[in-house]
Amino acid sequence: MGNLVDRYMIVKPLKQMSNGLIVRGQEVSSKRDVLLYTSQESDETANHEVLRWMEEASQMTNKHVMQIVDFGTEDGTLYAALQVESGKPLSDRLNDLEITGHKALTYVHELALAIRKTRSNQLLDYAVDAENLWIEANGQLRILNSWTQGKNGRRGVPGLALLLYQLGAKTDIPTSSMSAYSYEMSLLFADLAEVTKQRAVALACKAYEGLSTLEEFQLELGDLLGLDGNRSKPLSYSHAESSITKKKKTVRKWTVMASTSFGVLVLLLLIALRPHSDYADDANRQPIPTSGTAANSPNATVTPQSSATPSPTPTGKPVVAETLPTGDDAEQAEKGIVPNLVGHTREDAEKMALASGLRYQFLLEPSTADKGIVFKQDMVPGTTVNDGDRITFWVSKGP
Numbered sequence: 143m144g145n146l147v148d149r150y151m152i153v154k155p156l157k158q159m160s161n162g163l164i165v166r167g168q169e170v171s172s173k174r175d176v177l178l179y180t181s182q183e184s185d186e187t188a189n190h191e192v193l194r195w196m197e198e199a200s201q202m203t204n205k206h207v208m209q210i211v212d213f214g215t216e217d218g219t220l221y222a223a224l225q226v227e228s229g230k231p232l233s234d235r236l237n238d239l240e241i242t243g244h245k246a247l248t249y250v251h252e253l254a255l256a257i258r259k260t261r262s263n264q265l266l267d268y269a270v271d272a273e274n275l276w277i278e279a280n281g282q283l284r285i286l287n288s289w290t291q292g293k294n295g296r297r298g299v300p301g302l303a304l305l306l307y308q309l310g311a312k313t314d315i316p317t318s319s320m321s322a323y324s325y326e327m328s329l330l331f332a333d334l335a336e337v338t339k340q341r342a343v344a345l346a347c348k349a350y351e352g353l354s355t356l357e358e359f360q361l362e363l364g365d366l367l368g369l370d371g372n373r374s375k376p377l378s379y380s381h382a383e384s385s386i387t388k389k390k391k392t393v394r395k396w397t398v399m400a401s402t403s404f405g406v407l408v409l410l411l412l413i414a415l416r417p418h419s420d421y422a423d424d425a426n427r428q429p430i431p432t433s434g435t436a437a438n439s440p441n442a443t444v445t446p447q448s449s450a451t452p453s454p455t456p457t458g459k460p461v462v463a464e465t466l467p468t469g470d471d472a473e474q475a476e477k478g479i480v481p482n483l484v485g486h487t488r489e490d491a492e493k494m495a496l497a498s499g500l501r502y503q504f505l506l507e508p509s510t511a512d513k514g515i516v517f518k519q520d521m522v523p524g525t526t527v528n529d530g531d532r533i534t535f536w537v538s539k540g541p
Contacts, residue, residue: 146178148170149169150170152166153166159273162180162182163180163181165178169223175226180220181221181290196289198263208284210224210289211224227284229278231275232276241310246306250363251364253305258360266291267292268289270301271292271314303346307327310327320350322496323347327342329530338366341366345366477529480523480524480525484518491504491516503533507539516536517536518535520535521533521534
């Protein structure tokens, strides 16, 4: 092990992490560039434990994990010198990256393989969300910290499912709502053929709920990507990650919306022409949506309370909340128009936002309004918005 002050010179701080700091450094004697990942522990026992895991991780070679070339501790500060690579932390690149659904699936498949290898070496389950990833100039992802246990929902299969959301929405999911998650996945996988898209959304939702083992998740991903020679290749489109991709995805979204609207008109016409008794039978056979909490979903990062949301159907198809609410809410849930959420419950506001084609996040704050009622929103009701725009609303915690 080296000595931090004597061996390394700090060149440039890069990012403050939840459990440390990343800086660019240079080894004084060899002038070799490195990434220094520094952290602090509360006592000497914890320091020794981290050093033990650093030593274990330094012996591993994996192209998807940053190689540890040196590690040590000095005056209570732990450090790991990582083999420097071009690029930046992924969390700093999310907003300017155009990621197709196919590329996102490829990323999580590669990381799933990396996790399986580290588990076989009896190493800790590290975080695999955007904060613990480095993206090189050529687009390859690498794990930064491979010696610290990741938090629940940010490691293993749920962590990979969260990463899919981050790649699509460019942010952490503000709620554990499955309808919000599946809606974002349907946008992310818009470049895939419809059958493959449905499989990908269902797989991601199952992973997000923590219902898949790592092996099952990785094998199903390989099947979707056509990486298993004994299975057929997926019915997906191959698009370059460029501005052209974004335009094609936008056109495809509007095409799907137009097709859906036409289908609804046809369905209404058929219902109007059918005998009344048949219509009554059909109405009795309509499925009744159920609500449940995604118990194994990651903790909410914006709100302290997760949402009760529709569960996936037994067929495995994801529940995408694009159905207009009934009753008085219907006129406020027009596609492409900002609804008036004020005065509604949080659950109704979520449904109305999604039905209008919006992503959403909410904040809990004290207010004179009744507890659980929306009392403010950041978008003006009635204005025109694009599919996928984000609305923020405030929910009363009571006086």
